[in-house]
Amino acid sequence: MLDQQRDYVLRTVEERGVRLIRLWFTDVLGNLKSFAISPAELENALEDGMTFDGSSIDGFSRIQEADVLAMPDPNTFEVLPWGDPKAVEARVFCDIHNLDGTPFEGDPRQVLRRNLRAARDQGFTFYVAPDIEFFYFAPPERGAAPQPLDEGGFFDLTTTDVSGTLRKETIRTLETMSIPVEYSFHEDSPSQHEIDLRHTDALSMADSIMTFRLVVKEVAAKQGVHATFMPKPLEGLQGSGMHLHLSLFDGEQNAFHAGDDGYSLSPVAKQFMAGLLRHAAEITAITNQTVNSYKRLVPGFEAPVHISWARNNRSGLIRVPIPKRGNPSATRIEYRSPDPATNPYLAFSVLLAAGLKGVAEGYELPPEADANLFEMDDAALTKLGIDTLPQSLSDSLRVMERSTLVREALGEHIFEWFLRNKRTEWREYKTHVSQFELNRYLRAL
Amino acid sequence: MELVAVFPEPPPPDLARTLDLAGYRWKAVASAEEAARNEPAAGWAGAVVCCDQDPDGAWAFCRALRKRDTPVSPVLVLVSGGQLGDLELRDELFDDFCLTPFHPSEVEARLRHLFFRGGTEQRPEMVEYSGLALNLETYQASIEGRPLDLTYMEYELLKFLAQNPGKVFTREMLLSRVWGYEYYGGARTVDVHIRRLRAKLGEEHANLIQTVRSVGYRFGQSRWGN
Numbered sequence: 001m002l003d004q005q006r007d008y009v010l011r012t013v014e015e016r017g018v019r020l021i022r023l024w025f026t027d028v029l030g031n032l033k034s035f036a037i038s039p040a041e042l043e044n045a046l047e048d049g050m051t052f053d054g055s056s057i058d059g060f061s062r063i064q065e066a067d068v069l070a071m072p073d074p075n076t077f078e079v080l081p082w083g084d085p086k087a088v089e090a091r092v093f094c095d096i097h098n099l100d101g102t103p104f105e106g107d108p109r110q111v112l113r114r115n116l117r118a119a120r121d122q123g124f125t126f127y128v129a130p131d132i133e134f135f136y137f138a139p140p141e142r143g144a145a146p147q148p149l150d151e152g153g154f155f156d157l158t159t160t161d162v163s164g165t166l167r168k169e170t171i172r173t174l175e176t177m178s179i180p181v182e183y184s185f186h187e188d189s190p191s192q193h194e195i196d197l198r199h200t201d202a203l204s205m206a207d208s209i210m211t212f213r214l215v216v217k218e219v220a221a222k223q224g225v226h227a228t229f230m231p232k233p234l235e236g237l238q239g240s241g242m243h244l245h246l247s248l249f250d251g252e253q254n255a256f257h258a259g260d261d262g263y264s265l266s267p268v269a270k271q272f273m274a275g276l277l278r279h280a281a282e283i284t285a286i287t288n289q290t291v292n293s294y295k296r297l298v299p300g301f302e303a304p305v306h307i308s309w310a311r312n313n314r315s316g317l318i319r320v321p322i323p324k325r326g327n328p329s330a331t332r333i334e335y336r337s338p339d340p341a342t343n344p345y346l347a348f349s350v351l352l353a354a355g356l357k358g359v360a361e362g363y364e365l366p367p368e369a370d371a372n373l374f375e376m377d378d379a380a381l382t383k384l385g386i387d388t389l390p391q392s393l394s395d396s397l398r399v400m401e402r403s404t405l406v407r408e409a410l411g412e413h414i415f416e417w418f419l420r421n422k423r424t425e426w427r428e429y430k431t432h433v434s435q436f437e438l439n440r441y442l443r444a445l
Numbered sequence: 446m447e448l449v450a451v452f453p454e455p456p457p458p459d460l461a462r463t464l465d466l467a468g469y470r471w472k473a474v475a476s477a478e479e480a481a482r483n484e485p486a487a488g489w490a491g492a493v494v495c496c497d498q499d500p501d502g503a504w505a506f507c508r509a510l511r512k513r514d515t516p517v518s519p520v521l522v523l524v525s526g527g528q529l530g531d532l533e534l535r536d537e538l539f540d541d542f543c544l545t546p547f548h549p550s551e552v553e554a555r556l557r558h559l560f561f562r563g564g565t566e567q568r569p570e571m572v573e574y575s576g577l578a579l580n581l582e583t584y585q586a587s588i589e590g591r592p593l594d595l596t597y598m599e600y601e602l603l604k605f606l607a608q609n610p611g612k613v614f615t616r617e618m619l620l621s622r623v624w625g626y627e628y629y630g631g632a633r634t635v636d637v638h639i640r641r642l643r644a645k646l647g648e649e650h651a652n653l654i655q656t657v658r659s660v661g662y663r664f665g666q667s668r669w670g671n
Contacts, residue, residue, distance in 0.1 A: 003513070005597045008584050008600065009597070012584060012585070015583045016585070016594070074597060075597055075598060077597070078594065081594075125633070175644035175645065176594070178596055178599065180641055201633075249633055251632060329633070
């Protein structure tokens with residue numbers, strides 16, 4: 001199979017007159033990295049990989065050996081739909097290896113591959129569909145407040161809607177890049193948009209999210225607009241989340257589906273949810289990795305605060321959407337805390353590990369919390385045994401640090417590097433004196 | 446005459462004997478990779494594939510031989526009476542077949558005939574259907590003359606469907622015929638790729654691939670014209 005894929009890629013490069021092939025990979029923080037090679041180098045790259053110095057990449061640095069090997073994954077080869085049609089460019093995602101050919105521990109894509117293999121050994125394939133929110137702003141100026149393009153509300157329909165045109169162009173581009181879109185609409189906040197992607201296996205989806213973020217930004221930039229996946233750019237308004245619809249398949253069967261109980265949820269689904277709930281605090285540093293992420297996870301908006309689940313309660317961490325009748329394969333759970341600034345490879349890895357831990361150990365699912373949790377006081381919540389998600393990056397790092405589950409899912413290399421990097425981020429934030437403090441204390445004290 | 450590849454390794458003793466007595470030079474190989482490693486400079490002269498021990502492995506082997514730049518030909522497959530159904534929709538994977546338990550002179554006669562014909566047959570290089578064109582030689586697809594950029598698996602799936610217009614395939618069938626048995630992912634993969642293909646074909650042509658409710662997919666019009 002691999003030979004034919006390589007052959008296909010080489011022939012396509014020739015036939016389509018591709019001038020430049022971009023080798024894509026992802027650093028530990030989830031930034032897309034790329035270097036370009038010429039068609040002449042491609043055959044060699046497909047065969048033996050391309051060596052490069054990893055020390056300049058966030059999270060790739062090691063003490064002794066700096067060189068790593070980028071191995072293109074020919075199945076992800078795709079002609080890029082933008083740029084000069086006379087000088088076509090293509091991209092291919094890479095797996096990073098050590099020079100001896102073993103998977104490089106610092107590569108998030110390899111980490112996800114390892115976790116997916118573990119799931120497959122238990123007979124499961126992991127499917128993900130994200131609902132991705134983001135904002136369009138005028139090009140930002142340092143220190144100035146973000147400037148929305150419109151003041152539209154939910155499902156706003158105006159004919160001269162610049163951002164609507166942008167969204168349409170974005171969807172067209174995504175679809176030519178093998179990323180089908182399920183829904184898209186204008187969200188609650190001014191200039192906020194949501195695009196929901198159609199589910200795929202987790203590895204393809206992580207690749208798709210990386211491509212998605214680039215496409216959204218590229219299409220916007222062409223019109224002089226800045227697109228951002230910052231979790232909470234506007235104080236007092238909805239932030240941007242990335243709800244993840246998760247399901248496990250066992251062959252053609254949805255392993256989350258069972259016909260007989262009122263929720264249509266199988267024991268596997270319930271144990272998986274129990275795993276997510278029990279380990280939610282430990283994995284939050286990964287699913288919500290910035291200081292700013294925690295300004296979104298506050299009461300009063302659509303973001304979850306409490307570690308709970310319900311069928312139709314948007315204040316909980318997990319929602320169980322009711323699948324359309326007669327479509328058991330649509331059974332899924334929606335995990336609502338992640339934001340679009342996460343590294344999708346790592347987020348999927350820890351979510352899968354937490355869920356499968358619940359399945360392996362037969363965790364029991366706590367009762368459904370269908371009341372509006374935002375209206376309950378702490379005492380009532382404690383009585384129900386409902387905890388809250390970590391309140392800050394610092395809190396979530398402290399929980400993650402003690403988590404064997406996260407350590408094993410990420411591997412020692414990324415686990416250590418991530419904690420170190422994020423503690424530095426927190427320290428820098430802690431020493432910052434904010435406008436809030438100046439307004440509140442400067443005159444009064 | 447060049448070497449004939451024989452699958453599996455070791456081959457059934459009566460097959461080995463038949464080939465020896467008929468004067469063929471042959472080498473048994475256990476997998477497509479091994480066939481590639483041991484391939485003579487001038488390429489394999491042909492292949493004899495025995496399906497009754499490990500049918501999945503045998504068909505994967507045939508598929509690998511046929512999917513190369515220069516497909517191995519002729520390929521003779523040996524199947525048991527119970528496996529005759531497996532031949533359906535795999536016509537591109539073999540040139541002739543013979544039932545097991547086989548009669549040595551029949552295998553010999555069929556091989557002689559296959560090698561006599563060898564190289565005279567031309568396989569079609571283009572698949573065309575209502576604006577869609579696939580060039581099997583260059584792997585390039587186009588719709589209404591504009592290039593259609595596909596990933597490898599999207600191309601393989603579209604090629605298979607377009608080569609069998611009007612027929613309904615279940616997800617399982619597509620998975621085994623297009624992805625091969627060596628593929629680990631779930632059958633949902635088929636849906637994912639169909640959705641991608643439709644998106645790339647564009648609204649106007651998305652209905653080239655029809656969903657047949659609770660069965661699977663069909664390319665183009667049904668043979669009954671609906």
